[in-house]
Amino acid sequence: MTDHIADPARGVEVLAMDRRHVFHSWSAQKKIRPLAVARAEGSWFWDFDGKRYLDFSSQMVNTNIGHQHPRVTAAIAEQAVKLSTVAPEHANEVRGEAAGRIAELAPEDMHKVFFANSGSEANENAIRMARIHTGRSKVLSFYRSFHGNTAVSAASTGDNRRWSNEYATGHVHFFGPYLFRSAFWANSEGEECARALHHLEQVIQMENPSSIAAVLMESIVGTAGVLVPPPGYLAGVRKLCDKYGIIYIADEVMCGFGRAGSWFAFEQHGVVPDLITFAKGANSGYVPISGVIISDKIAATFDDQVFPGGMTYSGHPLACASVVATIDAMKDERILENAVSVGNEVFGPGLRELARRHPVIGEVRGQAVFWGMDLVSNPETREPLVPFGASSEPMARYKTECLARGLMPSFRNSWIRVVPPCTISEAEAKEGLEILDDVLAVMDKYCGA
């Protein structure tokens, strides 16, 4: 790892420019004080004071390959010299290669990729495809979900980021499996799975099955708590979709490309969706890109009929070059295998041990480098540590305590996520867990145990 030269004066200027001119997302502008980041490498980044942070957030859960992977940055630089932009209507070397690499990772009957620039746009366009293909309008998705920030993807989102953005119509929400806070009074994973499927079928029937275009589902719910579905749940949803002629869209924006230890998280549940949306880990966000992987039967709908959608930068060559380099490097360097082994050897046992020692942890869930914990204010009643959808002093304290110790956390509501790059070493993972142990001792004070 190369040394970082501190430049505190520049840090002050960077922050001042930001506060003067940059309008930040999801924020009240006067209430924020962003961390000024100077550089990054692997699992780490530095501020301008030279302080180093272990990135347990992967930024927005996107730097699956780590920061500044040399093969990916080199591919972007080479492509910039060769052909730095080209309209989506033209064919070019690197877009075809990127689409081919992605299709090779997908199930057999999926050969085409529609490129977009964000996870939101990917979901927006997947829903558009499903609506046109079926001639139906409604979309069903979990209450506990995040699908994006554009009109349709925001309306299909379940969590509180939907509340102020609900302009699109035809969106219905339902409860997915979440045994720790079961909506179905279930006592086992099997019961939770069966009852959640029964609930979904009732929702389908009550909403008029012939009006439902798609079920849109994160294969592992990410921002809303890292909820790994029980065995059989995704297969049960696939069956219901087939029974009622509904398109199954798997949102793999967060859980795909190694985060859960496989290229796609649904693979581990033996199901094949009709449409798959991806973004984040596909190139670790080095240049914005996302897309929809399309089954042959849906692609055929648009053989003679126009697909009414597209963006200026769809399949941008710099982004596509970074996708090709990312996938090749992830295979050559066995990065998925690393994510699985660090999950099995360090995070799984380490986080469960933390849960045994810290009453504030209600439950630990996850796999590979995709972990979530429910924080509670009362272990008996499982009362969430902070109210749903509100900013809170305890979680602000959590962030401050982590940053003070050189750990970049990831959290929302009462959920803590542990989502480092898939490339993290066992030693780095252990170092991060030790910091978490200290911070959770502080958080235990908020728990009435």
Ligand SMILES: Cc1ncc(COP(=O)(O)O)c(C=O)c1O
């Ligand atoms: C599951 C899921 N879908 C969609 C999105 C939206 O992606 P983007 O922020 O790139 O628009 C996110 C973002 O976190 C996500 O986690």
